[in-house]
Amino acid sequence: MKLMEKAPAKINLALDVLFKRPDGYHEVEMIMTTVDLADRIELKEIKGNHIQILSHNRFVPDDHRNLAYQAAFILKERFGINKGVSITIEKNIPVAAGLAGGSSDAAATLRGLNRLWKLGLSMDELAEIGAKIGSDVSFCVYGGTALARGRGEKITHLPAPPKCWVILAKPTIGVSTADIYKRLQTSKMEHPDVPGMISAIMENNYHDVCEGLGNVLEQVTLQLYPEVANIKDQMKTFGADSVLMSGSGPTVFGLVEHDSRMQRIYNGLRGFCDQVYAVRLLGDRNNLE
Numbered sequence: 001m002k003l004m005e006k007a008p009a010k011i012n013l014a015l016d017v018l019f020k021r022p023d024g025y026h027e028v029e030m031i032m033t034t035v036d037l038a039d040r041i042e043l044k045e046i047k048g049n050h051i052q053i054l055s056h057n058r059f060v061p062d063d064h065r066n067l068a069y070q071a072a073f074i075l076k077e078r079f080g081i082n083k084g085v086s087i088t089i090e091k092n093i094p095v096a097a098g099l100a101g102g103s104s105d106a107a108a109t110l111r112g113l114n115r116l117w118k119l120g121l122s123m124d125e126l127a128e129i130g131a132k133i134g135s136d137v138s139f140c141v142y143g144g145t146a147l148a149r150g151r152g153e154k155i156t157h158l159p160a161p162p163k164c165w166v167i168l169a170k171p172t173i174g175v176s177t178a179d180i181y182k183r184l185q186t187s188k189m190e191h192p193d194v195p196g197m198i199s200a201i202m203e204n205n206y207h208d209v210c211e212g213l214g215n216v217l218e219q220v221t222l223q224l225y226p227e228v229a230n231i232k233d234q235m236k237t238f239g240a241d242s243v244l245m246s247g248s249g250p251t252v253f254g255l256v257e258h259d260s261r262m263q264r265i266y267n268g269l270r271g272f273c274d275q276v277y278a279v280r281l282l283g284d285r286n287n288l289e
């Protein structure tokens with residue numbers, strides 16, 4: 001038996017850090033939302049009792065370092081599953097991009113194996129297990145739009161943001177999330193207005209969503225990698241309504257309402273950036289199929 005799961009990328013419309021915790025993680029408040037750029041995960045029963053990872057992308061590890069592997073491993077251990085599984089990852093989300101590609105693969109694997117192995121777990125239970133794999137995994141289990149608190153695992157669901165295009169552009173560098181958090185000086189942050197972003201989403205107010213975009217990690221990554229600032233500037237020049245770096249970067253996203261302007265920005269950026277995508281917000285949680 002085999003089945004498929006969609007694993008969409010996320011962007012952070014707002015990312016605030018409140019303080020550094022004694023356990024080394026940072027207490028965050030983030031508004032996350034999924035976009036229609038997705039990996040595809042195929043799960044297939046195989047003989048034996050092992051976990052096999054297959055992917056055509058040379059940057060994706062095929063062993064225990066893969067977050068999808070970790071998702072399968074944790075379910076096997078916890079529920080005493082003596083079955084083999086092959087996990088094929090069709091990688092469409094750029095790797096180490098700030099788009100939670102690995103976390104979304106892990107979340108899709110949790111959802112898929114819950115079905116394949118008939119575990120009967122609720123989404124909340126899967127999200128709790130996901131938190132053990134990584135801070136972004138709980139959100140990715142649900143998808144949609146949410147406020148994420150704690151180290152990212154405390155999820156409060158929100159309605160879909162106003163409809164618009166999202167242009168994603170990733171410079172050819174990979175960024176280490178741990179390194180960016182380590183360099184963050186919590187005394188020197190300009191905090192985004194997270195409650196304001198929640199209101200903008202609740203009121204379906206596109207203008208206020210654009211005005212409210214903010215990410216405290218952006219300054220850190222911009223200082224290390226001037227190419228990220230360059231892409232931000234280009235996106236603004238080509239006419240995006242609002243522009244921000246996602247997560248710890250280096251991917252920059254721009255929000256745009258009008259189709260013709262989206263096309264102009266997309267074409268303009270393609271001139272000097274290899275990985276450019278124009279996608280829709282997925283918005284709510286029913287869009288995982």
Ligand SMILES: C[C@](O)(CO)[C@H](O)COP(=O)(O)OP(=O)(O)OC[C@H]1O[C@@H](n2ccc(N)nc2=O)[C@H](O)[C@@H]1O
Binds near residue numbers: 025137248
């Ligand atoms: C930047 C974001 O992607 C925004 O959504 C997340 O905050 C990071 O999520 P993630 O990549 O799933 O993070 P994890 O794999 O759990 O952690 C990677 C590293 O980032 C740092 N980290 C992560 C999350 C957090 N709230 N505080 C942290 O300081 C820690 O050093 C950790 O060792």
Ligand SMILES: Nc1ncnc2c1ncn2[C@@H]1O[C@H](COP(=O)(O)OP(=O)(O)OP(=O)(O)O)[C@@H](O)[C@H]1O
Binds near residue numbers: 060098100103249
């Ligand atoms: N399924 C996976 N897909 C991609 N990378 C993975 C996966 N599993 C583990 N990794 C490892 O994780 C690293 C970060 O990859 P990923 O694409 O998840 O980063 P990211 O999008 O920046 O994540 P986040 O936004 O959650 O911080 C990669 O360099 C890779 O070695």
